[in-house]
Amino acid sequence: MDCFVIKWTVKKAHEGLLLRDFLRHEKQISRTLLTDIKFKGGKIVVNGxxxxxxxxxxxxxxxxxYFPKEQRSETMKPIHLPLTIVYEDDHFLLVNKPPNITTIPSRQELNVSLAQAVLYYYEQHHIPSTIHVVNRLDRDTSGLVxxxxxRYVHDLLSKQQKQKTMKRTYLAFVHGIVEKGKEKINRPIGRKEGSIIEREVREDGQAAVTHYQVLEQWKQYALLxxxxxxxxxxxxxxxxxxxxHPLLGDTLYGGRRDFINRQALHSHTLTFxxxxxxxxxxxxASLPEDMKQLIIK
Structure with missing residues (x-):
């Protein structure tokens, strides 16, 4: 089969609804996707x-x-890289991304990305999907993606992100002695003048709120x-x-590479x-080896 099929049984509460309203409002299928189902090779079947x-x-x-066949990008070529799969079903694939690999291809690294490794995995297992990344991580950040x-389930997850019901927790090692307890950082972030990559805290930036808790403190750095x-x-x-308190290894923002050769940041938990x-x-997702070695017993 080259398309995804999703099935529902109508419950008493939905009796009498137009099929359009059942799909749009009860099952959250977008108007655009319903149009594509009608005109791009999909169909809706009731009782056969x-x-x-x-x-x-x-x-x-x-x-x-029956959702329309997924169209893959001709420019994104599958590559064979090992994947650490944390969870998989007919709708989702959850991967523990290693450091030093982009989530999707970049101009600098057109041929090595997690997305391309996933495409290869899809091909090997005859999964008729293209890439729908819900949460991206920086090249040097490890953890759950x-x-x-x-496309339908991607839309549903994107709504959870906007409604802030999808929760993520990160682990990071930072320089210095950090005051213990739980803290909230509420400082706007914007692009740094003269840079296309670097960001900074600035009054005219976008609202940004981070919560952190100190888990462990050592002489030169802390785990948050x-x-x-x-x-x-x-x-x-x-x-x-x-x-x-820049992250260990994060030379872009003032961190040093005495202890680790990349920013010590890991996407640890995901709830949705x-x-x-x-x-x-x-x-x-457990810490990768280079971050585990920072834990001093």
């Missing part, structure tokens, strides 16, 4: 018969939505757990540097609502 969206649904109706296997209310570029790195299992799931 193809139906139009003005059909009135009844209790017990078996609804099947959530990938949707079809951090969570974000906003998702600005380099947010954790910029905020910690603004407190004079699975719309098909209808429950909240939480996953964890």
């Amino acid at each position: 018969k193809e139906e139009r969206v003005r059909y009135e649904v009844n209790v017990g109706d078996q609804i099947e939505v 959530l990938i949707a296997k079809h 757990a951090l969570s974000l209310e906003t998702g600005r570029t380099h947010q954790i790195r910029v905020h910690m540097a603004s407190l004079q 609502y699975h719309p098909f299992l209808e429950k909240v799931l939480t996953f964890k």
Whole structure:
């Protein structure tokens, strides 16, 4: 099969709804996607018969939505790289990304990215998907990356991100002695003058809020757990540097590479609502070896 099919059984609460309203409002299929289903090779089947969206649904109706075939980019070539898969089902792939690899191809590294490794995995397992990355990580940041296997579920997860019901926790090692306890950083972030990459705390920047807790303190550095209310570029790195506690290895923002050869940042936990299992799931990814070695017993 070269397309995704999702099935629902109509419940009493939805009896009498137009099929269009059932799909748009109850199942959160966007108007654009419904149009694509109609005109780009998809279809909607009720009790084994193809139906139009003005059909009135009844209790017990078996609804099947055939989504259009996913179109892959011709410029993104699959590559064979090992994947550490934390979770997988028909809708999601959750991967523990190693450091030193981009999430999607960049101009500097057109031939090595996590997305291309996932495409190769899809080809080997006959999964008819293209790449729908839900959360990206910087090249040198390790940890959990959530990938949707079809456009519909990507839309649902994007709504969770906007509504801030998807939760992520990061682990980071930072320079210096950090005052113990839980703290909140509320400092706007904007692009640094004269740079296309670097960001900084600035009054005219976008609102940015980071929460952190000190987990362990050593003589020269500390281990923190951090969570974000906003998702600005380099947010954790910029905020910690603004407190004079840059991340170990983060030379862009004042960190040193005495202990580790990249920014010591790891996406550790991810919590989201699975719309098909209808429950909240939480996953964890253990620290990579280069960060584990920073833990002094």
